[in-house]
Amino acid sequence: MRNGKLKPGYNIQVGSCNGFVVNWSTHQNRNDNGTLIPHLERYERFFNKLPESIGADSGYGNQENYEYLKEKHIKNYIKYPLFHKEQTKKFKSMKYNWQNMEYDEINDKFTCPEGKKLEYVKTRHDKTETGFIQENRVYECSDCSNCTHKSECTKAQGNRQIRFNKKLWQLKNVARRNLMSEKGLEMRGKRAEYSEGIFGQIKWNMGFKRFLLRGLDKVDLEWGLLCFALNIKRMNKKDIEKLKEIAMAKAISLSKNITEFLKQKIQLLSS
Numbered sequence: 001m002r003n004g005k006l007k008p009g010y011n012i013q014v015g016s017c018n019g020f021v022v023n024w025s026t027h028q029n030r031n032d033n034g035t036l037i038p039h040l041e042r043y044e045r046f047f048n049k050l051p052e053s054i055g056a057d058s059g060y061g062n063q064e065n066y067e068y069l070k071e072k073h074i075k076n077y078i079k080y081p082l083f084h085k086e087q088t089k090k091f092k093s094m095k096y097n098w099q100n101m102e103y104d105e106i107n108d109k110f111t112c113p114e115g116k117k118l119e120y121v122k123t124r125h126d127k128t129e130t131g132f133i134q135e136n137r138v139y140e141c142s143d144c145s146n147c148t149h150k151s152e153c154t155k156a157q158g159n160r161q162i163r164f165n166k167k168l169w170q171l172k173n174v175a176r177r178n179l180m181s182e183k184g185l186e187m188r189g190k191r192a193e194y195s196e197g198i199f200g201q202i203k204w205n206m207g208f209k210r211f212l213l214r215g216l217d218k219v220d221l222e223w224g225l226l227c228f229a230l231n232i233k234r235m236n237k238k239d240i241e242k243l244k245e246i247a248m249a250k251a252i253s254l255s256k257n258i259t260e261f262l263k264q265k266i267q268l269l270s271s
């Protein structure tokens with residue numbers, strides 16, 4: 001940068017299965033949440049299918065990604081930003097927080113702690129950074145003027161309003177159920193080891209701190225080669241007999257795909 005500071009120019013992503021890299025991608029998008037769909041589209045090109053389930057941290061948990069997973073029938077184990085916080089006693093005790101107010105889905109109304117109904121008044125459409133349109137429904141309490149708890153409930157001059165993205169709420173309910181299931185707990189436990197472990201290995205153990213090439217295509221190529229190198233390293237190191245059959249098959253299949261992909265890229269870049 002012109003101020004002498006160094007900022008990351010590429011957002012690199014990795015998909016893993018049992019510790020092996022099964023997909024990689026490189027983006028010029030500072031937010032992780034905008035990288036999930038293109039990352040999975042590449043996976044589909046490699047394997048001619050999509051994964052059956054996927055786990056990721058809360059940086060990927062937004063409506064656009066959740067809807068994509070639903071449409072593609074991929075089981076969703078992706079956290080959303082408040083996933084851990086909403087399980088705490090402190091969060092649950094915040095009774096004026098709209099997430100803790102009772103929502104009647106049939107009659108489409110919220111009930112506040114003082115027993116007043118908040119009814120639907122209008123819909124707002126908001127655009128995310130990726131251009132995705134979110135529908136936010138606005139609900140309003142009929143009369144907050146005599147409420148003795150108004151200062152705890154809202155800073156608004158008028159009645160308390162709630163902005164509610166119903167679709168996202170429904171999708172989050174599904175994600176929460178999955179994440180709290182036995183399989184969800186297992187996936188959450190392994191996610192850090194498998195995904196973060198890959199970055200740890202490449203950055204610290206293999207000593208890779210900075211890309212040597214420049215430009216999105218070339219950096220993507222370099223990142224692919226690194227992932228490929230890590231897979232080879234792990235195949236050598238691990239007791240092959242003990243590896244789950246599926247992970248090995250995927251790793252071998254990926255290696256073939258990567259070799260082909262890298263060959264094409266090298267040819268393209270050197271022509």
Ligand code: SF4
Nearest residue numbers: 112144147150153160
């Ligand atoms: S301010 Fe309005 S919405 Fe909030 S608790 Fe009081 S009556 Fe209910």
